[in-house]
Amino acid sequence: MNQQTSDWNENTGSHIKIAYAGVDFKDLVTSGLSNFNVTYNDSIAQLDEYLGNQSILSVPDIILIEVDTEGKCFQLVQEIKKSFLLNGSIIVLLSTHADKELKKKALQLRVHDFYSLPFSIDDLRERLNFLVTFKLIKPRLLELSKEVDTTYKMPFGKRIIDLVISGSMLFFLSPVCLVVAILIKLDSKGPVFYKSKRVGTGYKVFDFYKFRSMRTDADQLLAKLSTENNQYASEDGAPKAAFVKIKNDPRITKLGNFLRNSSLDELPQLFNILIGDMSVVGNRPLPVYEAEMLTSNEWSMRFLGPAGLTGLWQISKRGKEDMSERERKKLDNFYAQKYSIWLDLRIIIGTVPALFQKEKV
Known part of the structure; x- marks a missing residue:
């Protein structure tokens, strides 16, 4: 030897x-x-x-x-x-x-x-x-929430707004949720809801809910698609991309396309907001495999702000193919540093037209 x-x-x-x-x-x-x-x-x-x-x-x-x-x-x-x-x-x-x-x-x-x-x-x-x-290995990921230098504490006013918005929307949209659930059952085999582990504020891991818009084998196909059809994919030889966003994703069902383009698939996240996992406005909580890539001092800052249903990324670049990975990271960092009630209100107002734009990526 x-x-x-x-x-x-x-x-x-x-x-x-x-x-x-x-x-x-x-x-x-x-x-x-x-x-x-x-x-x-x-x-x-x-x-x-x-x-x-x-x-x-x-x-x-x-x-x-x-x-x-x-x-x-x-x-x-x-x-x-x-x-x-x-x-x-x-x-x-x-x-x-x-x-x-x-x-x-x-x-x-x-x-x-x-x-x-x-x-x-x-x-x-x-x-x-x-x-x-x-120590970004799955069994140890939970320890990150104890290791970050700065922690995020939800402002009282922001939490009140979250409770009012999520509670009222769940009440008034419950008939819509029921119709969507029935249509999903009729459209394809599988559960109505999709649950996955996401990493939010301070690297906290929680169960994240959506209406299912993909085939039941979607997670198994991700490894292949993330190397062949990722919007944020790096060129050969460059470091691996942090974010995964599949172009013209073949895993999405026929009904799933409508749910995504109308953002109806996001409605179950109102429950995440209600129980405190997320806020209405913040940086999107990431799958574990994406969070593992954002560990440098420059990009870990995004985890020091609130995790949210909508944010700067959604209202400025969502669904556009010309968005680079670095642009998205900078938007996340900006919000983590500058978030306020007034900025949140501007983002909420800007989210309404963004809900109905056609998303191709």
Whole structure:
């Protein structure tokens, strides 16, 4: 076994441990990740043996693996995911060439990132630092709400407005909700409501409700579509996009198109507002896989404001294909810093015409 360990961080004597397998990127990793404690293995078999010898005190924070032609890297990832000792480690794959099928397979295995040439070692180093700093692994995501430096406390006036609006709308729109529920049952097989885990204010995870507008296998198809048809997708070699928005989403049912274009699918979120998970106005709560990508100091600010049903993004750019990922992040950050009762009222007024615009993305 050809292993060597580097611990060259002169400032902190880094305790971030990487277990690495491969030879193609070894020189790049050695020079570019010098602030990490890296244990090198020339092959996946050697890495497997190395991991098998670790204890709870020596388990690596990051497992960095080069993609091999035989697919042994994916077999190892599956074994790691099943391991009680290793399933909390961050897993990142490196490939010598861009291949959508390889990337799709990696995403289906829920690795934390996938890089293919050409990529910047600086981007990789920054990404690894963020993942370790915030421990953005699903079993640990709940801990983030205790780690953020600033917490959001709902202003009394804003909460009163939320209760009045959500309570009155649920009362007056209950007949509409009943009709929508019946139509969903007649249109396609499956439940009336769609429930998913979302990350809101201060990285708080809660159950998020919508009327179902997609096929029942929509979540299973997401990994493939997010790499092939994502509005925010980065070009090959660039870091993975934080947001996922599918263009002309094939998972949406016939009735679902109408529900989305009229925003009727959002009505169950009035219940989320009523119980305090969300506000009427705020930044949209994100799926866990999107929240995991927004961990830098620049973009985590969006989680320090209220999570909401509508916001600046919805009234300014919703449904337009020319919206970049950075534009959306900046709108979220702006609201987190500048939110007020008066800004909320302006957004609520602007939401009315936005409800009925045709959404193609």
